[in-house]
Structure formats: C-alpha cells, structure tokens
Amino acid sequence: MAAPLTADRLLQALRAEGVRVVEVGNWRTHNRNQKGAWGPANGSIVHHTVTKGTASTVAMVRDGYASLPGPLCHGMIAKDGRVHLVGWGRTNHAGGGDPKVLDQVVAESYSSRPTPPTKGNSNGVDGNAHFYGWECENLGDGKDPWPTAQYDAIVRVQAALCRAHKWSAKSVIGHREWSADKVDPRGIDMPGLRADVAERLKHPANWNPNEEDPMAGITKKDIFDAVWKTDALAGPTDAGDHGTNPTWQAQSILKDMQARIRSMDRRMTAQTAAITALAGQVGTGADTATIVAAVEAAIEHAVIDLNMHTKET
Structure with missing residues (x-):
C-alpha cells in the first residue's frame, strides 16, 4: 500500500523513463475526489478506448460523456506514443472489480496472471480508489494495431509507476483482469506486457533498448x-x-x-x-x-x- 504520487512526482517519474508527456489543461486538479476515496495506490490498470483519432479521444477521456463524467483516466496513450495527462486523483476508469484480484495485486502473489475475476462493475470493490488508469487509443476490435511507439510508451508508463513505488511488474493489470465485465485491452498480451515492464525495471530509467549498441558483438x-x-x-x-x-x-x-x-x-x-x-x-x-x-x-x-x-x- 502506498500514498498516490503527487502530480509533480508523476511528471518526474514519467520523464525520467523517457515518456513524451502532453499536459492537458488543469489536469493536476481535474478529478472525482468529491465522489470517493483516492488511495491507497495498489497498482495500475491498462485500458483501450474504442475510439479513433487522438484529439477526439483526449477530449472524451478528459470530459467523459452523459452517463459517465470525466476524467475517465489519468493519462491517454496515443498511437504516436505521446501520453496526454488529463486528470490526477480519483478518476472514472476502473469501476468495480474482484476483491481477490486486488488482494493478489497488493501481495504480487499470482503467477503469470491473476485469478480470472468473477465480480464486475455492479458487485465488485471500488477500483477507482486503488488503481492508476491509462486509456490507450485503440478501436478494441482485435484488428486495430498497436504501433511500436504506443506499446513502448505503455511499457515505460507502467515501469515509471512501478519504479516510483518500488513495485514489481505484477502491480500492472489489464481491465479484463480486474473486472468480469470487461475485455480490454484487447490485442495486448498482459503477461507479455508485464514481462517487458519487468525487463525495463532491471535497467536504469533512461534505458533505451531500441538504440543500437555500437559495441554489440565485438570481442x-x-x-x-x-x-x-x-x-x-x-x-x-x-x-x-x-x-x-x-x-x-x-x-x-x-x-x-x-x-x-x-x-x-x-x-x-x-x-x-x-x-x-x-x-x-x-x-x-x-x-x-x-x-x-x-x-x-x-x-x-x-x-x-x-x-x-x-x-x-
């Protein structure tokens, strides 16, 4: 268990990890704190947006819609890898989920994936109090691709949070692993994503695996x-x-x-x-x-x- 990061600490962690950040409006104070608890922070949830177009997606996750007011996440990870911060504090992203999954994330006790959830939005525990939320621009149809830049940003964001909290990659889950009502993020293998986050955590925050090592293979x-x-x-x-x-x-x-x-x-x-x-x-x-x-x-x-x-x- 941990207190959520401050907005300044979040920015510091993301930028140290090489994340390209876009600050949207009054994101530091834009939240749903008046509706419930925010903290302790126990993990991070990855979502997909079921939308197309970065500008309209940013507007949607920031403002929400008639049946669900915004912000709908803390940051939106676009196709080009930029992370648009839209809120900080309690946000409407996780909804209800399985308490067994929460316990496993807190203890980081599961193997490759948490126990499949049996509870959802209507009968689960409040995930908005416990999880950071990251919406990722994708149609969610299983066909819309996940560009390398976007996937790399997802890994970096999750690693930044884990590094800041001294969590392992098991503190990162997909929405479908939290709630029986959800299927997102469709097209992302969560055990594989956690493995990539874990690999990143073995290196300094400024590690860039895409840069060619000029001494690689030289004896x-x-x-x-x-x-x-x-x-x-x-x-x-x-x-x-x-x-x-x-x-x-x-x-x-x-x-x-x-x-x-x-x-x-x-x-x-x-x-x-x-x-x-x-x-x-x-x-x-x-x-x-x-x-x-x-x-x-x-x-x-x-x-x-x-x-x-x-x-x-």
Whole structure:
C-alpha cells in the first residue's frame, strides 16, 4: 500500500523513463475526489478506448460523456506514443472489480496472471480508489494495431509507476483482469506486457533498448586485431625509415615512435653535457665554432650509442 504520487512526482517519474508527456489543461486538479476515496495506490490498470483519432479521444477521456463524467483516466496513450495527462486523483476508469484480484495485486502473489475475476462493475470493490488508469487509443476490435511507439510508451508508463513505488511488474493489470465485465485491452498480451515492464525495471530509467549498441558483438580479440593487426593509413615517411618497412602497422608505428623519443632524450642529454662542459671554458678563448663542433660530436656519439642498443634489442 502506498500514498498516490503527487502530480509533480508523476511528471518526474514519467520523464525520467523517457515518456513524451502532453499536459492537458488543469489536469493536476481535474478529478472525482468529491465522489470517493483516492488511495491507497495498489497498482495500475491498462485500458483501450474504442475510439479513433487522438484529439477526439483526449477530449472524451478528459470530459467523459452523459452517463459517465470525466476524467475517465489519468493519462491517454496515443498511437504516436505521446501520453496526454488529463486528470490526477480519483478518476472514472476502473469501476468495480474482484476483491481477490486486488488482494493478489497488493501481495504480487499470482503467477503469470491473476485469478480470472468473477465480480464486475455492479458487485465488485471500488477500483477507482486503488488503481492508476491509462486509456490507450485503440478501436478494441482485435484488428486495430498497436504501433511500436504506443506499446513502448505503455511499457515505460507502467515501469515509471512501478519504479516510483518500488513495485514489481505484477502491480500492472489489464481491465479484463480486474473486472468480469470487461475485455480490454484487447490485442495486448498482459503477461507479455508485464514481462517487458519487468525487463525495463532491471535497467536504469533512461534505458533505451531500441538504440543500437555500437559495441554489440565485438570481442576482445576483435579489438586486439583492430589495434595491432590492421595496416595503418599512413606511417612514417621521412628518410629515417629508408623504405625498410613498406607496410606500417600500429605496433611498428609505436615502436618507431618509442625509438624516436629515446633518440631525442639522448640528444638532449648530450647537448646538456656538452654545454655544461663548455661553460667551464668561458673566458678561455673558446669561440662559437668550437662550441658547435663539440655539441655536434656529443650528439653523434649519443645517436651511434642508441642505434647499437636498438639493434641489440
């Protein structure tokens, strides 16, 4: 059992789950609270609208009709996946249902589906007090399709509520699983929907299974081969390679870079040593040519020494 979410908390949960929300009018205060209890919240019910056309469907679930005043749900999930919030609080969506089903949802104790209901709108317990309600735009004839965007939104909405309340997917049921009078949502397999909600709950709220994983199927060997065995687009081309390595690979380029860095280190060390030695000759008549010759000789010696050590390794 739990207190219903606030309107702000609902928005936060839906948006975190990646739901595209449309706020309709004064939905935050549009409800039937004056007619009965709202809470404790025990689960969420999925419906179909038996309508066609998003705008007219939104108007219908918000305002209701002569025999049943609105709001008729908390949100309407359109064919394009957008969720239109039309009310918050008690709404006319669940009606009467089987108390055994309510107990099973509260305890999350059933297997793949709750016990088939034997009570309905006229003789059941008040579901409007206990369930969030989500009408989904569909003719309900078993032929009208459920587009991927719409089905994905249904899963995300239910996962958002379950995540916020720390429920499992068994807190999500179809109207037909609640009331013996109902058949909706026709065309949606509720155990399958719960399985998809459960899978989503294993991941962070921003999980998007439709995004292709760029590393999917790539093994450590694939990465090794790509780095170390693939020919480079271009390798060293200065006179230093002398054409001895026509096929440059990542490994050979790295070795060449290492040798060049070692050569630079040797040269710098030789320069420092030569200049230090010559510094002591300041005032003894050493001219510029003498200093340059000494530095060049030191560098040449260092390079020869480096090449000898490189060949040995």
